[in-house]
Amino acid sequence: MSEDITSKAPHGFDHIVVVGLGLIGASLAAAISKSDPDIEVFGVDVDSPTCGEAISRGWVANACAPESEAFSDFVKDRADLVVLATPVAAVDDYLRLLRDWDYRGVITDTLSTKAHILAATAEILPYRRNYVPGHPMAGSEKNGIDGARPDLFEGANWILCPDADTPPEHFQRLHELITSLNARVVAIAPDEHDDSIAVVSHVPHIIAASLVQLAHRHADEQQSLMRLAAGGFKDSTRIAAGSSKLWCGIAFDNACALTSGLREMQGIIGDFADAIDAHDREATTRLLEEAAQARRALPAAWVPSTDKLLEVRIPMSDRKGVVAEVTTIASSAGCNIQSIEIDHITEDRAVLSLVLTDEGDVGKLSAQLIDAGFSVSFNPLSPKEHIHVD
Numbered sequence: 001m002s003e004d005i006t007s008k009a010p011h012g013f014d015h016i017v018v019v020g021l022g023l024i025g026a027s028l029a030a031a032i033s034k035s036d037p038d039i040e041v042f043g044v045d046v047d048s049p050t051c052g053e054a055i056s057r058g059w060v061a062n063a064c065a066p067e068s069e070a071f072s073d074f075v076k077d078r079a080d081l082v083v084l085a086t087p088v089a090a091v092d093d094y095l096r097l098l099r100d101w102d103y104r105g106v107i108t109d110t111l112s113t114k115a116h117i118l119a120a121t122a123e124i125l126p127y128r129r130n131y132v133p134g135h136p137m138a139g140s141e142k143n144g145i146d147g148a149r150p151d152l153f154e155g156a157n158w159i160l161c162p163d164a165d166t167p168p169e170h171f172q173r174l175h176e177l178i179t180s181l182n183a184r185v186v187a188i189a190p191d192e193h194d195d196s197i198a199v200v201s202h203v204p205h206i207i208a209a210s211l212v213q214l215a216h217r218h219a220d221e222q223q224s225l226m227r228l229a230a231g232g233f234k235d236s237t238r239i240a241a242g243s244s245k246l247w248c249g250i251a252f253d254n255a256c257a258l259t260s261g262l263r264e265m266q267g268i269i270g271d272f273a274d275a276i277d278a279h280d281r282e283a284t285t286r287l288l289e290e291a292a293q294a295r296r297a298l299p300a301a302w303v304p305s306t307d308k309l310l311e312v313r314i315p316m317s318d319r320k321g322v323v324a325e326v327t328t329i330a331s332s333a334g335c336n337i338q339s340i341e342i343d344h345i346t347e348d349r350a351v352l353s354l355v356l357t358d359e360g361d362v363g364k365l366s367a368q369l370i371d372a373g374f375s376v377s378f379n380p381l382s383p384k385e386h387i388h389v390d
């Protein structure tokens with residue numbers, strides 16, 4: 001279905017399908033329904049009790065199995081956004097259904113890896129530009145709807161991966177939807193997603209599982225060992241309790257980056273072992289101190305330190321992929337885009353207007369935008385003054 005200009009929600013998504021009502025899909029359905037009860041959320045899951053639970057909690061207006069006619073009717077008649085929140089192995093079937101039903105609205109996903117879905121959407125979807133890869137960087141070790149919560153994404157970063165073909169309006173609308181859930185959008189290039197996420201999510205998961213493996217092996221020899229595990233062990237291994245089936249799918253879809261991250265990790269552990277074995281206090285302290293400082297710099301929650309806002313205006317005419325380019329540059333400079341507007345000045349002239357919160361390196365952002373050939377103007381929203389950079 002095409003964009004609904006009579007939409008009530010600011011992002012224009014009034015009829016949303018969430019496929020997969022597990023931890024992430026049900027949390028998303030709950031968060032959307034809580035933030036705007038007028039949005040009709042339709043759930044799809046192979047597990048019938050899960051569908052019933054989502055309805056009875058009021059998180060979806062209706063939910064059914066994939067083969068139910070109610071699903072095809074909803075997609076054909078009303079849906080303006082489809083979110084795929086299943087394990088990676090299930091997505092091809094849904095992409096084929098959406099193709100067969102001639103669905104032309106926006107599609108996004110919550111998958112932890114992008115290798116497979118990028119290839120599958122390129123192969124299967126006739127309107128591939130309508131697919132904008134997504135990935136909420138929040139979750140838990142729990143599985144299924146029982147672990148789901150409406151506030152799961154609050155304060156979390158939510159990755160979107162626009163490319164040069166992504167219609168600016170699709171990105172803008174998804175940005176609006178995600179920020180309405182009190183999450184924050186981080187834009188990264190689709191082909192960079194898996195390498196980056198290997199380092200901050202997939203390698204840590206395997207390391208957590210390895211820590212538990214180590215203790216578990218020793219627990220066989222010493223029965224009370226696990227009872228000695230305190231906060232340090234528990235903090236660094238919580239995620240190891242996650243679903244082995246889900247994580248096996250993630251690991252195999254990102255095998256290359258994950259394997260190379262693990263090999264690098266072996267080297268780092270080897271450096272620690274060598275330094276300690278050699279009683280090298282300087283090397284041991286350096287390794288520990290570098291890590292401690294980097295960890296202390298990680299904010300507990302991603303909130304701006306003041307309410308100062310900065311508007312950035314960028315002419316978009318005659319250049320494809322401006323939104324993807326500008327938003328990924330902003331994210332790489334650590335800047336947080338609070339809102340996006342596209343001001344259409346004439347039929348073929350538009351200005352991209354971003355409102356930034358007070359994080360990140362605005363100097364770096366400005367330099368990188370100018371290097372990329374953009375004409376940029378910065379305008380602090382309070383107090384009102386105007387800086388122009390060409």
Ligand SMILES: NC(=O)c1ccc[n+]([C@@H]2O[C@H](COP(=O)([O-])OP(=O)(O)OC[C@H]3O[C@@H](n4cnc5c(N)ncnc54)[C@H](O)[C@@H]3O)[C@@H](O)[C@H]2O)c1
Pocket residue numbers: 019020021022023024025044045046047050066085086087088090110111112113135136137138139140141142143144145243246250
């Ligand atoms: N668990 C996390 O912390 C986390 C975080 C971010 C993203 N993700 C990603 O989000 C997706 C969902 O993860 P999750 O943690 O919610 O998993 P989950 O196991 O909690 O839920 C998956 C749900 O999908 C359903 N399902 C399975 N096959 C299906 C099919 N063919 N059709 C319809 N429904 C199907 C299951 O019945 C279940 O309800 C995965 O791709 C995962 O990698 C997970």
Ligand SMILES: O=C(O)C(=O)C[C@]1(C(=O)O)C=C[C@H](O)C=C1
Pocket residue numbers: 111112136137138139140141200201202239
């Ligand atoms: O369990 C959590 O707290 C998570 O954030 C889950 C987590 C992660 O650890 O990186 C797991 C997989 C993802 O795709 C995103 C988030």
